[in-house]
Amino acid sequence: MVRICLLLTLLLVSSICQAQAPEEKPEEKPYLKLGGAVRFNYNLSTWKEDQLERGGDFGFDLFRINAEAEYKGIKLNAEFRHYSQAFGGSFLKQGWFQHDFSDQSQVQVGLQQVPFGIQQYNSNNWFFNITYYVGFEDDHDMGVKYIHDSGRWQWQAAYYKSAEEFVFALTDPSPNRYSYDVTGRNKENNQLNFKGMRRLGDSLAHELGISLQGGLLYNLDTERNGTRYAGAIHYEHKAIDSPWNFKLQAMLYRFHPKYAAASDPGFIEMGAYGANYNVASKGEIYTASIAYHIPLDTRLVQSIDIYNNYGFYHKRIRGYENTHMDVLGALFTAGPMYIYTDAAFGYNQPWLGPEWTNALAAGTPDDTKWHMRFNINMGYYF
Template sequence: MNKNLLVLTVILLLFHQSIIAQDKPEVSIDGALRFNYNYSNWKEGQQKRGGDFGYDVFRINPTAAYKGITLNAEFRWYSDAFGGAMLKQGWMGYKFSESDEIQLGLTQVPFGNKGYNSHNWFFSINYYVGLEDDHDMGVKYIHDNDKWDIAVAFFKNAEELQFGSSTDVSNSRYGYDIGSIDESGDGTLQYRNKEVNQLNARVIRKFGDKVKHQLGVSGMFGGLYNLDTEDMGNHYAGALHYDVDYKRWNLKAQLSYYKKSPNAPDGERTDVVAMTAYGAPYLVAAEGATYTLGVSYDQPVEWGPISSLLFYNDFGMLDKTEEEFYDSYQNVTGCMISAGMVYIYMDAAFGKDQPWLGPVWNDALAYGTMDAEWFMRFNINFGFYF
């Protein structure tokens, strides 16, 4: 009876007379084309060439709305080496008041600081363990007013591109999810898990006038289905996060903890898991805490088409629970240049046991490397947004 009452309440809310409705359908298509220059100091060939400059991504962002029902999608085309074509997000929504909305489909997971927990092109280290700007398949309820931002979601699974009984997770995805990997290189996949039946909740309290604060907590719990044992494990995460704006300054801070406990076959390690995105999986420590802190300053200018310079520094650390593992670090210092419809990120990204910022890929976020060094990637991303 309680379930029936809940369903009836939702239906009544959906048809409430205070519905926000458009008289006519509204449809728009936005998008972006981006190019990227990078110089990585651990790549000898790049050093001799002075770096490389090439295609990054082309994307389209269709949106539509009619009688309170909305569509929001983003489809991206990367090179084959970075996963090729993929849907970043795509959901249908219903806005039944100024503050309340339901989204169904591939929607952003409510965890951590809202939107992004970073200012730079590389995001924070949380992104690389699936705790920032991740999108999964499910339903999400949002209540957002001048004091509170509350989101509750149920995700049936991450992006599912095949529907077989034991098909592995596709590597062609935007956000990092649990997947499979051929660790030994013999053509056989290991650590074959899938995220299923996940609950997320995030509560943010807004306060302040001249200084605008957003203080929040996030939680997540879900299942990990192992394709080899056909048994369910679990994973969970929690976070405390804070976002503050003061004049031209912004500060983001977050403390997160996660643990992934797969029900793996005998002989397979459970202190690491495989995660995948952009066409290539790697291993990640199954348990750890992340600490991130980022600050930015927005300086308006009048230099021809250039209207502002956003300076920032974002630091992050992955503190792995396993004592034999070596921790991972990331620090990005840079500037975003705004010039009309063009946005340019100029980043000096430093990493220590970070797969995208150093020569070690498979093991950097898992076992790590003894006496690991800091490596640097100088990156310029040019984006035309329309």
């Protein structure tokens, strides 16, 4: 009888312990995804007589590595790029840590895209639009960003301590970077961004947005902070069930650096890809883009996107020539390859004409012409 009671007691204690024991959670495994791209480029520029004689140039564009990771609720997104030394060499395009508070909200810390205007790109082509060349398209800076997206509404708020900072010293910022930032004797710092966007229609295909940006410019000569600000409104139409894509954006910006007394030249220096040029300190930019997607049922080519992207840059400095840029082209998707074929036309555009240093500042008032660069960029993405 005693043995039976002991046995029943042990069975009862065992069942109680099992009922009270917490359920074992499956072990969380780290996630890692690696990818990248290799790209080559052909171009033929109308203002380069030697290039016209040899029928253009074909060479290396970039090699890049992408990494996405997640472990214990913390995500990582990074992209490292390698160009030739003439285009800045090797640098980090983006790299941030991310935590998702919910399916609708997240925070990103590190080198990430600035919430301004149409994202991810205010263009469809390989050259981007004129907004990129003055630092307002696919710009990446160092800071913290909060994103809330409920479907119909999206809000982004961000603080950036600096642009792509590579040298922690009072020296000219390096132009070896992906996105255009203020360089020369001024440094971007303490920037605030706010962007709100509303999606309309049953399919949420219509997007209306407003963007605000403000920050400081530290001058290395006077050791004083100037100011800068920008604003934009935009509309984009993109729908899964429609082949059309439309982008419209209007923006203005003002830079007020603290130069030495009576030495304001009316422009600032900006840099990327290993070189600086001058940009008007005040201006407005208007852009319009249209694209049409053609799906194909072939083994080699799966789709063609035809597009035209136009940008007008109105400089608010007396005597400065305005800038125009227009890119007509097509994107061919062939398995893992993306092939951009562009005819890019520029009027006072440093990448699309013979004038580099002052094309986006005073321009060349006495000898301004339209120039064209025919470009084919072939990339294998893995």
